[in-house]
Amino acid sequence: MLASVAAACSDNKQEPVPSSQAENSPSEQPLDKVTFRIFNGVAGEKDVNTNETRIGKILEEQTGVNFKIEHLVGDLNAKVGTMVAANEYPDVIIPDAAINQLLNAGAFIDLNPLIEKYGPNIKRVFQPYYNRMKAKDGGIYFLPFSTVVNKYIPDPNINQGGFWVQRRVLEWAGYPKIRKVDEYFKLIEDFIKAHPNEKLTGFVALTHDWRFFATTNVPNHLAGYPNDGEVMVDMQTHEAKIYAGTEYEKRWFKMLNEINNKGLFDKSSFVDNYDQYIAKLTSHKVLGFFDYGWQIGSAQNVLSDAAKADPSQDGYRYFALPVTFHGGKDQYLDPPGFVNNRGFGITVSAKDPVRIIKFIDNLLKEENQILVKWGVEGETYLKDEKGRMYRTQEMIDKMDKKFNEDYGFSVFDWDWPHFGTNSTLSNGNAASPGLQPEVFQLSLTEPDKKILSAYGVKTYSELFTPPDERPWFPAWGIQKEQGSPQQIFEAKKTEIQRKYIPELVLSTPDKFENVWTRYTTELNKLDIAGYEKWYTERIKEIVAKVKGQ
Incomplete structure (x- = not known):
């Protein structure tokens, strides 16, 4: 899978730091304590001091550094706009979709000199x-945030896209093989008809703020393409084409229009915020939705914890299906890739950038990547006589949402530079415990084993088609110039979609064609050809580099 890039990553071994560099190790510095402020532009997470966690305390003992992490409340662009206007920032910002706003404002320092020295x-x-x-x-x-280090290994879970449905629906229907999206909606409709008194919601969509892509990306996946962002890329010619305004998109929103008019769609999807969306997923009332596994983690954890305490609750957990329009090959699973339009930036207001970069460099030592992913040997993992790392059932059972928050696994999970999920350690173990076969199999509950067995697989990802090699992946991670025509195009396209998609879905069927015509007329006023040309050129450049041309 993506042999050329994977090979490059596999050569990226974890060698000891040369002695000439040891003087830059944080462990050699005076351990005077310091606290830095981080603003994370993602809502719905707990604010925390890293040294209040087991892992964070160990890292503070190594470096003297604690981070006070504050998460987004309210609108991201408004929050960042206030910082920019005052030219006052926390020490570090993880800005997510507002990264270009901060780059344009000159909010981040150049890290090159710090990286070269420390x-x-x-x-x-x-x-x-x-x-x-x-x-x-x-x-x-x-x-x-990450790149694949050493060898690439696949994820047994679904942390990427999928059409999710409550497990009890599949059990009720006898575990049918669902490959087409119309079969998926028929299943949900039939279940609701058979349970008229439960006040169930057939399908919800996530549209809040920057997470709007969870609704707009869907036709791309249903057509059999991976999450390359705004474009579909031809595997032979490497030509990039947008799917907004295409027959794929029309077919998807017409389908939502139809289920809305059957009373299966949650109309509040277009006004709910992210927290309300997550709350609905844990309410037991929502049967299905499309989303990315990483984005619904908090809901999944709540439902999983409840099912562990009471196995009769397992039916309210969700199971991902790889449905498409045609029922054939899907590409929901990501191949190895590199994302370079999101990240961890040190601001011009930072009081000690050297201490921060030293902390990050220390964090990227293999022993500390083991710490933040596996924990402490004897507490959250063990090694057998062959050096294979594993967890006991008792360890796995205690790792509920609260434990992971208190220990620090949740705090250090994603928004830091780290070994990517699909990485391996220099000793051959998986960098991420969930990808270690011994750990994954032990983590399965009896209901997990039952549903996997019903579908004839041992892991959730086995139901999905393995990803094709895509050296450019993901296209959305290709960096764009600040204020470029490409950024302007995307902003205008999204604005048009926000205007028309609710109307496409919520209108009466007889008005759908009229709304679609107005939508595509406005969309076609944009420079679609110029946008597609730019992306095609960038993708071909990357492919040529990988091939050594």
């Missing part, structure tokens, strides 16, 4: 993509 581990981990991290002026203004 970042041997940063350079080693990101080595295959180091030049792609640089802006046009040569500066590195934020650190990407």
